[in-house]
Amino acid sequence: MTTHAIDAAGRKVDVVMHRPGDDAVDPVAFQELRQQRREKLEGDLGSGLLRTRYFPVLSVLAPVMTQSEGEITYPGDPMALYAALSVAVHRAVDDAGPLENARHYNDLAPEWKRFPSKEYRAAASSTGFRPYGTEPNTDQMVFDPRVWDESARMKWITLLREVRPRVVLISSVSPAHRYALEIAAMVKAELPHAYVVLGGRHVDETMTATPDGGRIVVKPSGTVAVIQEGKAPPVIDALVSGEAYYAVDALMRALAMAMDLERRWVRPERVLPCLQGILAEEGVGAGKSLVVLASDETRESFCGIALNGPQLDLALLPAPYEAFAIRSHFPIFTDPVTGDILRTAHFMVSNACPYRCNFCSESVQIGHGLRRFRDDAIGRAIERVCEYVSYDAKSLFFDDSVFWSGRYRDISDFCEELSKIRAAEPGDLHPRLRRFLTDDGDISRLRNLQWGAQLTVDTLAALHSQEESEKILRQMRDAGCSYIYIGIESMSTQVMNGIHKNLRRDESRPWREKVRHAARMVKSQGITLGTSVLFGLDGETRSSIDETIHEVGRLIDDELVDLASPNILTYHPATPITRQHGMHDQLDYHSPRIDNRKPYIYFEEAFPGVVSVILSEDDIWHIHNETQRRWGGARNDTSPESVLQVEGRIEGAAGEIIQETYAGI
Structure with a gap:
């Protein structure tokens, strides 16, 4: 000692x-x-x-x-x-x-x-509040305000x-x-x-x-x-x-x-x-x-x-939803007949992003490295899909920063196996899957399952040929993928030159052209595309802000982007950019009363004092107003009016503000 x-x-x-x-x-x-x-x-x-x-x-x-009112909350x-x-x-x-x-x-x-x-799982509403009762199950012991x-x-x-x-x-x-x-x-x-x-x-x-x-x-x-x-x-x-x-x-x-x-x-x-x-x-x-x-x-x-x-193998851990009901409802997944928003399970086969962007707290350089499903990864992931379907999931979102860490072979094998079991007769399914799929409702949800995942521009448009990427996107679509989310970050070359996601730089093919190429490939497969944009990175100026807003607007005009979420760089304690910007010992995440006000409340995690020092408050107002004006209905809107429209379509919703549901968190 x-x-x-x-x-x-x-x-x-x-x-x-x-x-x-x-x-x-x-x-x-x-x-x-x-x-x-x-x-x-x-x-x-x-x-x-x-x-x-x-x-x-x-x-x-x-x-x-x-x-x-008007704020972003965890969805x-x-x-x-x-x-x-x-x-x-x-x-x-x-x-x-x-x-x-x-x-x-x-x-x-x-x-x-x-x-x-x-029965409890099927009846669970989207609200985070749940009664404890006299004989509670494990889900009833959670307080999620x-x-x-x-x-x-x-x-x-x-x-x-x-x-x-x-x-x-x-x-x-x-x-x-x-x-x-x-x-x-x-x-x-x-x-x-x-x-x-x-x-x-x-x-x-x-x-x-x-x-x-x-x-x-x-x-x-x-x-x-x-x-x-x-x-x-x-x-x-x-x-x-x-x-x-x-x-x-x-x-x-x-x-x-x-x-x-x-x-x-x-x-x-x-x-x-x-x-x-x-x-x-x-x-x-x-x-x-x-x-x-x-x-x-x-x-x-x-x-x-x-x-x-x-070393951990994530595949060998119990499923996070084993003890808890699925309550998420992402508006990107809807019933094709009724239009109802579907119950959506979160799913991860890895714990970190393989990229090393200096602003991201999900980067592999933070924590203990990249952990994945390792032992029989594809088989165990398919089992997990069936398990979540048995828990009344009608859609899935893969929260991995990059789907299957961007490895096309794993994506291909997973999609091939998922397509196979969705089309199979119940009696032909392996017993380890049938133990989850116990009735006609389970089989129906599996066959109609919608899902989404996150990819990167570089994965689609730089690290693989167009033919390889189009093949992977087709396989994802055929296996039920209806939504893909990518992080654009910025459309400004002076900003993106400092971002690790932009690995293969080519002066004859600037980042904005790679973004457009990636978006075109996704949309050519009939898949909805959501994007996030991050303002306040190194190199950001009012000119680069306007360039990004304009170029994303062009993608929306050309029907290459369906949803765009504007975000403000927020300092996380362990990210390199926090120290580089001299904020490592300035962050206040403890004071009980913080002046949380407009325009900060319009952006995820943004509070005065913890957002990019490169941006003034006037810049943040400008970003809010201009993205709202230029991107129109494609902006991931968090206004009270928009939120009420979404909430009205979710059975049992009780004051839940949906943010980043389009982007999958």
Whole structure:
């Protein structure tokens, strides 16, 4: 056990780092503790002193926005939260039942006892709110407010008082971090002994371990840094970053063992020994992650454990939707007869983008590298399609930054196999697919399945020949693909010369011509094309802004682009451009009250103080007004009037503002 300094832009913060197993409790003593608890637990359950061994849990996606009118809010399912919980929930449900049969959750256990039924999934509305009830399934234990306003606060307080959760797990991106801290503070005000765990993209980007696991580095905007500097309240008991699937499971089991058996509140001082005991007994699960725990009741001192397990194969993890209902509805997918917007599942076969753009938080250079479906990748992806169809998905969007990482062979093999099973008779399907496709409704949804994916201009127009790209697009269309999304970023050569997506530069064929060529190939196959445009990159001027708006407008006029989403460069804590622009120690993602106003609210994640220093507020107004005027109905509109039209077509929608639904997040 050694104290190491965290480098937070020159400010020193002390954290005690541990290595898994180095200072764990003695294995014999740990086994004795486990046996003693088990005997007492069995006795209390048998005598009726303890009604149940399960304790209530709530999981939360912290929302990005504070009001719905005219703003952009998260439109889809909270997939980062669902994925992070996938292993822990799967194992807990598997262990529900007789205590003697439990393998992982063989002590007290979270109230994850049963998955949603087929009927529940089919009836799930698009709203993020869901009743907890008396016998909740795993989906009912999620709080997903979408917008953080007074109504959401009251719902959260009511839920805390009703459920009295022993553990609250919060997932947050950077623009939502201030609201995650408020959500945690409300937990502590209502339930001082509840144990709060924070994870998600903001923690991933701001808290990492060195390769040897002996030290951690926290960005200035990281939760640990702002708490220890007194900028944020000490309301977090634990943080988990990285490839946290197995780490969350180990932590949840440690929390269960660290609970007092009578009152069932976590005793914080017991968490580290229990976690170390579990890790020493079982070893570290797959993936590279970091668990940081508050060391005392003040929650201002921390200790950490870096978990460096074997390389992850995403195909071997439980499906994120196994425990949760599909609630997304993307307006790009509609029923050809009724016009109803279809229930849309998110799907990923990789975790990062193979490109290294300096502004993108999804880049392979951030995090632990590119992870994919590896073992029998195509077969397992087809299984996952069938599984999601059985969960009432009528459409899919592949959220991979680049579909199958841009590998044409994988795309071709996947589309060929998907086309084959869509056309097959039910009796001819492999048993491992038939176990999901159990009735006529499942078969019908598979045959009529619509889906979309993301590609890049370079993938289509530079890295492959026109013949190869047209063949791939035909295969995608024939397999049910009806929508493709590409990131244009800019139509200005002076801007795109600094972007990694523009790999093969040719002065005789500027970027805007490659964009036009890629768009023409997509549209020639009858596929809807959505695009995103990013303003505020290096080299941006008012002239380049106008050039981009005009050239995208020409694509729309020529019916080569169906939807265009304007975005403003927002600084993420770990992206290289944040440091290059001198913003690495200037980001405020913690202050509880931020002046979030027009025109920032018209763009995803844009707040004053965290957007491109290259753009003035007048530039942002100009971008908003001119894209609205020039792109017309093709602009991904977030005005209140447009939103109400979309919401009216979604059964059960309750105040959900759709943004980037066209672009697939």
